[in-house]
Amino acid sequence: MSLHVQDLSFGARLKHRARVVAESFKRNPTMLFGVAVLLLMAGLAFLAPWLGLPDPMQQSPRDRLQSPSPEALFGTDMYGRDLFSRVLHGGQVSLVVGLTVAAMATIFGLAIGLVSGFVRRVDAVIMRLMDALMSIPSILLAIALVALWGSSVPNVILALTIPEIPRVVRLVRSVVLMLRDQLYVQAAIACGTSTPRILIRHILPNTIPPLIVQATYICAQAVIFEAYLSFVGAGTPPEIPSWGNIMAEGRMFFFQSVGIILYPGAFLALTVFAINTFGDGLRDSLDPRMQRRV
Amino acid sequence: MTEDTALLDRGPSADAGADPVLQVEDLRTYFDTRDGVVKAVDGLSFSVRPGEILSVVGESGCGKSITSLSVMQLLPRPPARFASGRIMFKGSDLLQASEEEMRRVRGNEISMIFQDPMSSLNPVLSIGDQLTEAIMLHQGLSQKQAMDHAAEMLDLVHIPEPRRRLKEYPHQLSGGMRQRVMIAMALSCNPSVLIADEPTTALDVTIQAQILALMEEIRDKLKTAIILITHDLGVVAEMADRVLVMYAGRKVEEADVAEIFERPQHPYTRGLMRSVPRLTTDFSEARQERLSEIPGIVPALTNLPKGCTFAERCAFATDRCRAEYPALEPKKPDHLAACWESANLPDWTL
Amino acid sequence: MYAYIIRRLVATIPIMAIVAVFVFMLLHLSPGDPAAIIAGDFATEEQILKIREQLGLNDPLYIQFGSWLINLLQGDMGQSIYSGLPVTKLIGQRLEPTLMLTLCTMLIAITMAIPLGVIAAWKVGTWIDRAVMTLAVFGFSVPVFVIGYLLILGGSRTLGWFPVQGYTSILESVPGFLSHITLPALTLGAVYMALIARMTRATMLEVLNEDYVRTAYAKGLATRKVLVKHALKNAMVPISTTIGLGVALLIGGVVVTESVFAIPGLGRLTVDAVLRTDYPVIQGVILVFSFTYVLLNLLIDLSYVLFDPRIRY
Numbered sequence: 001m002s003l004h005v006q007d008l009s010f011g012a013r014l015k016h017r018a019r020v021v022a023e024s025f026k027r028n029p030t031m032l033f034g035v036a037v038l039l040l041m042a043g044l045a046f047l048a049p050w051l052g053l054p055d056p057m058q059q060s061p062r063d064r065l066q067s068p069s070p071e072a073l074f075g076t077d078m079y080g081r082d083l084f085s086r087v088l089h090g091g092q093v094s095l096v097v098g099l100t101v102a103a104m105a106t107i108f109g110l111a112i113g114l115v116s117g118f119v120r121r122v123d124a125v126i127m128r129l130m131d132a133l134m135s136i137p138s139i140l141l142a143i144a145l146v147a148l149w150g151s152s153v154p155n156v157i158l159a160l161t162i163p164e165i166p167r168v169v170r171l172v173r174s175v176v177l178m179l180r181d182q183l184y185v186q187a188a189i190a191c192g193t194s195t196p197r198i199l200i201r202h203i204l205p206n207t208i209p210p211l212i213v214q215a216t217y218i219c220a221q222a223v224i225f226e227a228y229l230s231f232v233g234a235g236t237p238p239e240i241p242s243w244g245n246i247m248a249e250g251r252m253f254f255f256q257s258v259g260i261i262l263y264p265g266a267f268l269a270l271t272v273f274a275i276n277t278f279g280d281g282l283r284d285s286l287d288p289r290m291q292r293r294v
Numbered sequence: 295m296t297e298d299t300a301l302l303d304r305g306p307s308a309d310a311g312a313d314p315v316l317q318v319e320d321l322r323t324y325f326d327t328r329d330g331v332v333k334a335v336d337g338l339s340f341s342v343r344p345g346e347i348l349s350v351v352g353e354s355g356c357g358k359s360i361t362s363l364s365v366m367q368l369l370p371r372p373p374a375r376f377a378s379g380r381i382m383f384k385g386s387d388l389l390q391a392s393e394e395e396m397r398r399v400r401g402n403e404i405s406m407i408f409q410d411p412m413s414s415l416n417p418v419l420s421i422g423d424q425l426t427e428a429i430m431l432h433q434g435l436s437q438k439q440a441m442d443h444a445a446e447m448l449d450l451v452h453i454p455e456p457r458r459r460l461k462e463y464p465h466q467l468s469g470g471m472r473q474r475v476m477i478a479m480a481l482s483c484n485p486s487v488l489i490a491d492e493p494t495t496a497l498d499v500t501i502q503a504q505i506l507a508l509m510e511e512i513r514d515k516l517k518t519a520i521i522l523i524t525h526d527l528g529v530v531a532e533m534a535d536r537v538l539v540m541y542a543g544r545k546v547e548e549a550d551v552a553e554i555f556e557r558p559q560h561p562y563t564r565g566l567m568r569s570v571p572r573l574t575t576d577f578s579e580a581r582q583e584r585l586s587e588i589p590g591i592v593p594a595l596t597n598l599p600k601g602c603t604f605a606e607r608c609a610f611a612t613d614r615c616r617a618e619y620p621a622l623e624p625k626k627p628d629h630l631a632a633c634w635e636s637a638n639l640p641d642w643t644l
Numbered sequence: 645m646y647a648y649i650i651r652r653l654v655a656t657i658p659i660m661a662i663v664a665v666f667v668f669m670l671l672h673l674s675p676g677d678p679a680a681i682i683a684g685d686f687a688t689e690e691q692i693l694k695i696r697e698q699l700g701l702n703d704p705l706y707i708q709f710g711s712w713l714i715n716l717l718q719g720d721m722g723q724s725i726y727s728g729l730p731v732t733k734l735i736g737q738r739l740e741p742t743l744m745l746t747l748c749t750m751l752i753a754i755t756m757a758i759p760l761g762v763i764a765a766w767k768v769g770t771w772i773d774r775a776v777m778t779l780a781v782f783g784f785s786v787p788v789f790v791i792g793y794l795l796i797l798g799g800s801r802t803l804g805w806f807p808v809q810g811y812t813s814i815l816e817s818v819p820g821f822l823s824h825i826t827l828p829a830l831t832l833g834a835v836y837m838a839l840i841a842r843m844t845r846a847t848m849l850e851v852l853n854e855d856y857v858r859t860a861y862a863k864g865l866a867t868r869k870v871l872v873k874h875a876l877k878n879a880m881v882p883i884s885t886t887i888g889l890g891v892a893l894l895i896g897g898v899v900v901t902e903s904v905f906a907i908p909g910l911g912r913l914t915v916d917a918v919l920r921t922d923y924p925v926i927q928g929v930i931l932v933f934s935f936t937y938v939l940l941n942l943l944i945d946l947s948y949v950l951f952d953p954r955i956r957y
Contacts, residue, residue, distance in 0.1 A: 132662035136934045139896030140914070144926050147918040148674040148681055220784070227787050228900050232915045247789065251904075254793055255801065265790035273785035280781070368861055401863035408862075413855040418877045418952050428863040463953040479863070 017209065020285050031281025037274035041267070045091030055085070068259065086241045087264050093242035094223045094268065097157055098275070101222035102215040104161045109168020110211065114199055116169060117176025127173070130166035138163030139228055146234040156235050160222045171214055175207045209286035216279030220272045227268055243268040314341035315486045315519045316365070316404070321379035323357075323364045326372055330596040334360040336543040337378075342487065342519040347510075349522045349534035349551070351566065355595075357543040358523045362489045365521075366406055367396050383487070402432040405480035409492040411472035415464040421448075422460030425479050432483045447478040451508060470501035474508065481512060488512075489521045494529060506533055527570050531555060539563045542603040543595060545622060549629040558642055559631035561608045562588070602634070610635045649946060656938050663934050664716065667927050668709055682725060682921050695725060699924075721931070722924040726917075731928035734913060741811045742902070742909035745832065746894055748825050753833035753840060754887060760837075761844025761883075762871055768849060776841060783838025788897045792831040792904035799827050809906040824907075832901045836890050843886040847879040854878070880951040888944035895933050 116126040133141075138160075145159035179185055185202050193201075229235030230244025231251075238245055243264040250260030323335040335357045342348045350358045363369050365381055367388060381388040388399065400406075408414040416424055425447065426440035435443060441460065448456035451474040464472055473493065480488055490509065494502040506529065513520055522533055530537055530551065537554045539547040539562065547560040558564045565588035590607035601618050605611040614634050622632040633639075671678045679696040680687070687695075695701070699722075700708055715722065721731035764776040800808045806827050812820035851857065852875055860874040902911030910929055917925035948955050 128658060129662060132659050132666060135659055135663055135938045136666070136930060137892040137895040137937060139899060140930050140933055143899065143914065143918055144670060144930060147921055147926060148671060148923070150681075224785075224787050225896075228789075228896065231787075231789055231900055232903060232918060234918045247787075251789075251793075254796075258793075258797060261790060261793050265787065265793075269782070269786040269790065273781060276781050276784055366862055368858060397864045397866060399864070400861070401865075406862045408855055408859060410855060414859045416856040416860065416874050416878070417954060419874070420953075427860075427865065431864060465954050476859075479859075 014205075017286065023285070028281045028284065030277050034274040034276075034278035034281065037270060038278065041091055041271045041274070042095055044088050045095055049089075051088070055082075083246075083259065083263060086246055087243070087267055090241040090243045090246050090264060091267065091271070093153060093236050093240060094226055094244070094271065097153065097160065097226040097236075097242075098219040098223040100157050101160045101164065102219035104157070105164035105168055105218050106211055106215045108161070109165045110172050110207065112165065113169040113172025113207075114176060114203065117173040117180070118195060118199060118203075123173075126169070130169050133163065134166045136163070139225060142225060142229060143232060143234045146229055151235060151237040153236055153240065156226060156229055159229070160225050164218050164221070168211070168214060168218075171210055172207050175210060176203055179203050179206055213279055213283045213286060216275055216282060220275040220279065223268065223272050223275070312343045312345075314343050315383070316521075317341040317380075317382040318361075318365065319380045319382070321361070321364060321381065322377035323360050323369065323374060324377045325374050327596070332595045333543050333598065334374075334595060335364060338540070338543070338545055340538050340545065340548070342521060344486065344519050345513060345517040347513060347520045347522055347533050347535050349524060349530045349537045350540060351524060351527065351530055351537060352540035353525060353566075356540045358540055359491055361540075362406065362491050362521065362523055365489065366400055366404065367391075368400075398432070401428040401480075401485075402483045403485055404487040404489065405483070405485040406489040406491065407473070407476045407480045407493050410496045411469055411476050412464075412496065414476055415472055417464055419463075420460065421462055421464065421467070421475055425460070425475070425482060428479065429482050443482065444478075447482045448475070450481070450512075451475070451478045453478070469497055470504060473497060473501075473505050477505070477508065477512070481516070481518070484516060485518060487519045487521065489523070491523045492525070493522070495524070495526070502529075509533070527567060539566070542598060544603065544632070545630075546604070546633070547629075547631040549626075549631075553626065553629050556642070557626060557629070559625040559629060559636040559639070560604075560633045561610050561635070561639065562604050563631075564639070564642065565607075602632075610639060645949075652942055652945070656942060659938060660935060663938075664713065664931065665709075667930050667934075668712055670927075671923055672705065678923075682923050684921055698723075698725070716931075721928040724917075724922050724925050726920045726922045726925075731924050734925060735910065735928055735932055738908060738910045738913045740813060740909075741907050742898055742911060744814060744821070745825060745828055745901070745907060745909060746891075746898060748829040749832045749836065749894060750887075750891075752829050753837040756833075757837040757840035758844050758876075758883065761841040762848055762876060764841070764845045765848030765852060766867070766871055768845075773845075777845070780838040780841045783834045783841075786834065788831060788835065788900045789904050791834050792828070792901060795827045795831055796904075811905075811907040811909075824905075828901050828905045828907060831904070832894060832897045835893050835897060839890045839893065840883065840886055844879065844883050847882045848875055851875045851878045877951060881948050884944050884947060884951070888941040891937055891940055895937065 112126060112130075116123045141163045142156075142159040145162065146155055149155040149159070179202065185198060188198050188202060226235060226242065227244030227247065230242055231248045233248065235248075236242040236245055238249065246264045247261045250257075254261050318341065319339050321335055321338045322333070325332040325334055338357070338361060340348065340350075350361065352358050360369070364374075364376070365388065376389055379389060383399070383404065388396065391399070415421075422441060422444055425444035426437065429435055429440040429443050430437065433440075433443075444460060445456040448459055453459055453471060453474050459467070459471075459475075464475075467475065477493075488509075493509070494505050497505060509520065509522075510533065512518060522529070524530060534551045537547075537549060537551050538545055539554075539560065541562050547554065547558065547563045549559075554563065555567070558567060569588060588607055599605065599616070601614075601616040602608070602611065602620055605615040608615065612635065618634075620632045620634045622630050625631045625633075625636045671681070674681055677692070679692045679699070679701050682699075683692045683695050700711065703711075712722070719732060721735075723730055724734055727734070760776050764773040767773050796808055799806045806823055810824055812824050814821040848871075854875075856878075857870060857875055860870045865874075898909065899911035899914050901907070902909045903915050906912075910932070913925065914929045916922070917929065
């Protein structure tokens with residue numbers, strides 16, 4: 001099976017994988033659910049400014065901490081701002097942070113991992129650095145970075161990306177090391193194919209499926225960690241609504257109005273759940289080892 | 295060849311008159327899969343008597359291992375199910391037995407040894423631990439008594455220094471040693487039936503001979519009925535009293551070992567025999583022929599042809615073969631085969 | 645064996661050294677004047693100067709690092725800018741609640757997650773398996789503090805079984821300790837449980853396909869014995885690896901959990917230090933957590949010998 005796939009050209013291989021994914025959608029309805037929820041969340045978040053909702057920043061102290069009503073679906077927060085509008089707008093930051101962190105960690109991790117796996121001389125140094133970086137619990141590192149750099153969305157993204165890189169590096173490197181010893185790569189080397197060409201033609205395509213799976217998990221993690229950072233006061237600046245800081249600001253008023261934490265919490269959890277389900281589905285269909293096991 | 299005459303000389307070592315200890319009747323083991331029903335075993339009947347070695351032969355995927363796992367009821371249900379059949383053992387039908395009752399049979403009355411001794415022993419438990427487990431469970435012995443018994447069992451299978459071995463772990467033993475341990479484990483509760491599923495396939499040739507000799511010795515000593523599952527006809531000729539040939543889940547031929555090697559009545563059996571490489575010193579033109587193989591592959595068990603399942607690969611197949619599955623009938627005294635063309639097959643020579 | 649332990653300990657030294665350099669450099673790699681960052685947005689010139697003096701920021705970098713490292717090796721992590729107390733003392737004061745919370749969480753999570761994972765693997769494909777796995781994905785998906793507030797709502801507000809917040813030392817009162825620690829431990833344990841249960845299930849699924857499991861069934865052993873004695877023992881190495889690596893999640897969760905339940909531990913210390921950009925304290929906490937994490941994982945590596953006789957040191 002793997003032999004056949006390797007015989008094919010890059011394009012045919014991509015088509016093959018796309019078909020595998022399409023089939024797994026059919027077999028795996030929860031994956032479809034994940035994608036549907038994600039699209040819904042993204043739609044709600046990014047279309048929120050055009051949905052005719054109240055301004056998420058508009059304070060009206062007289063209407064503070066109101067229960068849900070037809071005018072304010074989720075009620076209002078302690079400054080009388082419309083919670084529904086805030087929760088929808090808040091999704092923007094979470095999704096942007098999640099997707100950007102996943103993309104950046106994957107790209108940097110891929111680059112470093114390819115170098116580490118293919119250039120013996122720097123491998124040991126890179127891996128020691130990565131080991132050290134991995135031994136600092138990621139949330140702590142991110143908190144410290146934002147504390148020093150100041151609260152802003154780009155800083156949050158960068159602070160969440162850095163701790164994720166070593167994991168991607170390790171993954172890519174392990175794939176590269178495994179492939180290096182495969183006969184067809186050895187044969188390409190023996191034929192005098194240049195290193196960049198081997199990397200691009202033979203190695204890179206094989207790292208993509210596990211990387212996509214890994215990226216979904218990083219994305220899910222980043223959405224949660226953004227909330228943690230905001231919650232401890234080292235995250236998205238308070239003037240931008242995000243699920244994390246809506247909850248952080250509302251915690252003092254939790255017992256008066258539980259919705260202030262539960263609504264954004266539920267949106268966040270549902271989003272992360274959807275990303276995770278999607279990732280699990282992808283893993284089952286893209287990772288041949290898992291496929292065989294089931 | 296000298297081997298052939300040796301076969302003729304060998305008298306049946308089984309108690310020819312004794313009642314069968316295990317009797318399988320019309321067993322149908324089906325698997326419900328996404329691609330349809332896989333009829334892994336389809337209407338199989340056979341029996342073994344105490345002290346008899348019954349050899350089940352066939353290519354991989356013909357249902358021989360599923361048969362043994364069916365007897366042990368070790369198949370996960372679902373996807374497996376028994377569409378029909380009885381497995382009579384000591385007066386009761388194992389297919390009707392509860393899980394609780396089956397547990398008392400497994401490893402106690404009927405035990406099994408598997409193909410790969412490297413992976414069949416648990417790597418993280420000591421040999422002693424793994425051996426005493428069944429002894430304590432089935433015979434109610436104390437830990438200490440069980441250890442003594444386990445040491446005796448290792449001695450029976452000719453493992454030197456059994457006391458020391460009991461404390462060791464599988465990775466410290468060689469492949470042959472491990473298979474001896476597996477045999478000791480299987481025999482530790484003195485079962486009436488031993489199912490050996492390709493017991494020597496994973497071993498070196500010299501070790502194979504030792505393990506086979508050990509199994510014969512055990513049979514003679516303990517009168518255990520042995521079901522020997524194999525695809526190796528050399529092993530069959532060496533060990534078996536009776537031979538059962540399976541193809542695509544069904545029995546296609548059954549006879550005493552000498553009879554079947556002398557007068558095979560099914561083209562598939564003949565094909566199997568022809569595909570065995572033989573040691574010879576005759577390098578004349580006539581002996582230089584290619585080792586023959588059976589053309590084609592075993593048909594998919596989800597979509598069996600209407601007629602004889604072997605017809606597609608058979609050089610003697612007629613229209614009738616392709617239309618109608620042949621009945622399993624006696625072709626010679628005590629010699630069953632399922633083939634319409636048995637009578638028209640050419641004279642048998644290897 | 646001892647030689648191996650010593651070799652492994654020595655091997656962690658370069659890692660810890662890189663961590664130390666990294667933590668030290670964090671401040672200096674940040675854009676802007678380190679003293680101004682620490683002093684905050686509303687600091688006067690005078691305050692900034694004072695901080696620069698106090699942290700020795702006027703010296704060349706290598707001298708700063710050298711003296712910081714020498715102090716660190718002597719167990720001196722500097723003084724808090726906010727309170728002026730030694731960082732080691734601050735950490736020492738806050739160690740107990742965090743340690744107890746983490747231990748209780750691990751205890752609860754491991755004893756619940758492993759059986760759940762084993763059952764899910766045994767009943768693979770059934771509704772039990774799906775239920776356990778869905779729960780696990782939820783554990784990954786719900787932020788720690790949302791779980792915390794939900795538990796407070798249910799366990800303290802509605803049922804009134806547990807106090808809302810606070811901490812009582814186990815040395816003071818055992819019942820008080822238990823009632824205070826239960827909800828935080830459950831909160832913190834959710835993600836960790838999810839992680840271990842998933843890993844247990846995946847490894848068990850692999851192990852249950854092994855030939856020796858079939859051998860065990862063929863002996864007539866009962867399912868429970870096959871699962872626990874034959875299969876789980878083989879699965880323990882990857883499971884314990886996950887238990888070790890998962891502690892990173894716990895450490896992240898501690899910071900949040902302690903601030904939800906107002907537990908005066910290292911997590912709270914971190915949050916307070918972050919809000920005040922009290923850099924020496926942040927540095928100290930990161931170092932302590934990272935070193936503990938590295939040593940714990942070393943300990944787990946060494947424990948493999950308990951599960952697998954093939955591993956010899």
